[in-house]
Amino acid sequence: MNEHHTMTLEALARAIGARLVGDASAEVHRVAALDEAGSGEITYCKGRRFRNQLVNTAATAVILAEADLEHCPASALVVDDPYAAYARAARILHPPRPVHPGIHPSAVIDPSAQVADSAEIGPRVVIGPEAHIGDHSIVAAGCVLEEGASIGEGTRLGPNVTIGACCHVGHNCIIHGGVVIGADGFGFAPDQGRWEKIPQIGAVRIGNDCEIGANTCIDRGALHDTVIGNGVKIDNLVQIGHNVTIGDHTIIVACAMIGGSTRIGSHCAVAGGVGLAGHLEIADGTQITGMSMVAHDLPAGRYSSAIEVQDSRTWRKNHARLHRLDETIRKLRQEIAELQKKLDEE
Amino acid sequence: MNEHHTMTLEALARAIGARLVGDASAEVHRVAALDEAGSGEITYCKGRRFRNQLVNTAATAVILAEADLEHCPASALVVDDPYAAYARAARILHPPRPVHPGIHPSAVIDPSAQVADSAEIGPRVVIGPEAHIGDHSIVAAGCVLEEGASIGEGTRLGPNVTIGACCHVGHNCIIHGGVVIGADGFGFAPDQGRWEKIPQIGAVRIGNDCEIGANTCIDRGALHDTVIGNGVKIDNLVQIGHNVTIGDHTIIVACAMIGGSTRIGSHCAVAGGVGLAGHLEIADGTQITGMSMVAHDLPAGRYSSAIEVQDSRTWRKNHARLHRLDETIRKLRQEIAELQKKLDEE
């Protein structure tokens, strides 16, 4: 949950690097949508498609691009990229709650663990031997940090997060509730009809400025570490297999599944429900649209394979055709070839 | 886990609004399947397809429709809708365990939280400032209710559930283990190759009589609340993005994924593994079959897009054809057009 601050437009414009046109002393305390913002609220205009909303806004101020300025009835904060500037303004007006340094008496902390004095350790937290908790971090209620686990400065763990033995989370990360980092990778060798477990002796290393969504799982590596770069944003219920590596500033949406040893480049976008097989190379900047399946390496580009719904009767017919597609096309070709032959013979 | 009660057929018939034909004083203590029920057990008959099982049942009593009565060798409870009546009978014979009011000494409860005297607060629960726990509710071991969170009367939380700050769950809900309600929505603005976090200042509001399955995640809204209506039933491992709204009595099966700001109407059925993109409008009463993908608004109807398995060799051939489908159809059309031309010229 976030706090609410109040600021003058002058101070806010300065803070987000905007040119202020309007009432410098007017105050805002909340962000809101363009068509809903009122007095004391600041909003943004995404571009000319929203000019109708812009001319009618009741907001105290609007963050917008130069081109939209003449249509703005309110005070304006003029920037090159209104959406990014809006995000910055929102973070200033609604900062995360402050850290309350100290260790709750119900927390169980191994004497060999190092916990920064400026860190906040919530109720019922368990911190194992040789674990390390950085400055100004928050470890919420019920988290478990196993032996040798560590989190950097300013990192915040939600409730009931697990950081496995020897796994590391960098600075200024946000890990939401129920995340499990460092469970064993899924590695077994077939052995006379049984599955022989292969010990997973790697760990997980997560960079700085990452966000990881609720109940997401990131497995420890088999031999080497599973590695998540800097600025990576991962949504809820995502599965990251052992020895995956993910490059900086890549974004992975909910319910995606990344198979073991796959390497995803930097600045990629993996949409919701996408499945990547294991041992793939995905180039920097690759975009994969929702619910697609990837089973081969991908050079940079934009890729898709999901099918949109149709009414079920229509889909049933198309689906039946798809299930016989090879046979049908062979037959059509044959019929055409026979016609051609006949025609040529005449 | 549920209790077991014993009742006479007379009392049970009255309780579920059935007409009793048979031994009013016979007692039942358990529900069972039609082909497995024995003495002391009550079952139901789904319809004429199951008459073979009905004539052979060893159950003490059967809940059934008028049309099946003459084929029933046991006592009968005659109703219009046997399956719904069976559900009611099962809930009477197997009620949820009783609430044991009181606060476990290991729970950590902020002095400003309001906990009803009739509520049961389990071991290791953490309840934050200004939180509110309704009458006759159960908060199982390890749950975390953050600042300002609230649950209504008769609501039951399974182990290790998180209710985020200012999020609200209504009356008579069941929230299973590991659910995370109120983690941040997945909102970022691209900013020079990085992702700037957009604060998520909305909350989650869940109606009455809802059930939410294990490890499901419901994110808080960006500006407004994420809203789940009354009587909504959500299965395990479902992802509900920020600012989603779900209408009353809609059902969502496991592993479904609802993208941010999508509005699902009331009385909808979203099957397992379905993915809905964000910002969609799904009309009341819409049904979406398993593993389908939805990327456009849907008027009421029944929709599908998943493909059923074939043996892998057949599928490989059809798949190869699908990957060249546009090209292949163009070519077939061209060949047919050329034949037509030739034929016309002759």
Add this chain to the structure above:
Amino acid sequence: MNEHHTMTLEALARAIGARLVGDASAEVHRVAALDEAGSGEITYCKGRRFRNQLVNTAATAVILAEADLEHCPASALVVDDPYAAYARAARILHPPRPVHPGIHPSAVIDPSAQVADSAEIGPRVVIGPEAHIGDHSIVAAGCVLEEGASIGEGTRLGPNVTIGACCHVGHNCIIHGGVVIGADGFGFAPDQGRWEKIPQIGAVRIGNDCEIGANTCIDRGALHDTVIGNGVKIDNLVQIGHNVTIGDHTIIVACAMIGGSTRIGSHCAVAGGVGLAGHLEIADGTQITGMSMVAHDLPAGRYSSAIEVQDSRTWRKNHARLHRLDETIRKLRQEIAELQKKLDEE
């Protein structure tokens, strides 16, 4: 996390049943990849495709098949199945951490629960009435075992695992963090536009030597138990519905979804993201490739239905054709039929 042992090749060869060719007194302490292993490390050769790596390895020893022996520059442990033997060697060199018997003072244990003296009960664990904890087992921090739950000898539960009332986990299982076993199955009867809950009075029974991945959910049965056989390996974020039965030594990869009452045979392989509808029979030895959808019973075989990505422009065209496939094929056939007719008339 695993320990590290040091062993002579002689001892290790004996332990895994290999014929040693080379320096019996050389010591190894770690497994590593063939192209990365160095002094003190043992690796394995998957077969002739890897001979280039084999001839250049710097490993102290290599586990390999007879056919590769002549190409090995290091000491060799000759076996029939190098991968299975490697797994055994890895488990010997990197055994799981030892059990530290005892009950953490912060654990909350009902007086009627039976906890073996040789078991390790971590901080903040909650164990309900009549629960049973086997010898040499580990229950990590934050786990909740409800009334009558039980785990067998040598079983290890990761942090924040829930074992529901009356559910049973066998011997030598590994249950990773956040798993929820025994939440209610998803069973409701429609009743005048509402959903009437059907009590779930079965439990979950899990065999011996199973592994269950992080945040996976296995629901309790409606009337009978949900049953998982021996040696079953289930990955992270898998959904197992009520009354599912899974045969021995079947493997289920991440994010798969098994609908209620489906019976999966033994020695099956269900790949990641696969969805199985409910009430299906899947024969022993069946393999289902990633992200496939199964809606009918399957005899033994290998099955697929997922589509691999294409560049989004190409896919968009193929997708549009697929949505009109039935109509298009009808039309093509009609055109061909008309040509044939014309040709025949001439």
